[in-house]
């Protein structure tokens with residue numbers, strides 16, 4: 001059951017896990033969503049970082065617990081722990097670095113091994129503000145998402161474009177999965 005019970009202050013707690021190659025902007029997306037801040041200097045995530053934000057979906061109050069995973073190989077052995085109870089996976093690549101898009105398949109394989117079959121997976125093409133350095137088109141991301149039945153969105157953790165949408169927009173789908181007993 002991914003909709004963890006929540007006493008008093010909210011109706012549900014949803015665990016959101018952010019994954020993807022190092023440097024794609026996972027920590028910046030989490031920080032932009034929770035604190036409306038953009039951090040220009042790359043700060044390497046060691047192990048895992050944890051953020052929270054409370055949102056409203058219709059009449060429901062939802063606490064999002066956001067797990068920001070290190071992409072470092074050293075920590076892959078505890079990947080199973082990160083994925084357990086996850087209601088939503090945000091799989092991020094960098095639209096200016098093609099290899100991060102190529103690696104999305106590898107991340108998906110790990111998801112399928114460890115996460116619940118009904119977890120909502122959102123493919124996120126981040127850094128869409130860097131239009132002059134873009135190497136992965138919107139259409140490529142969208143096509144991949146259609147083929148693998150993922151949600152798709154492009155974001156910028158720098159300008160905050162679509163950041164709320166990536167988290168809040170998906171929570172209605174997660175809520176429906178929880179309410180219908182699929183998670």
Ligand code: GDP
Nearest residue numbers: 023024025026027028039040042127156157158
């Ligand atoms: P992580 O390793 O995936 O957690 O990546 P970080 O969140 O630490 O970001 C890596 C680098 O990319 C940092 O220098 C950020 O400032 C930069 N960055 C992250 N998101 C964006 C974005 O949307 N636009 C731009 N221009 N830079 C970004």
Ligand code: MG
Nearest residue numbers: 026027044045
């Ligand atoms: Mg990080």
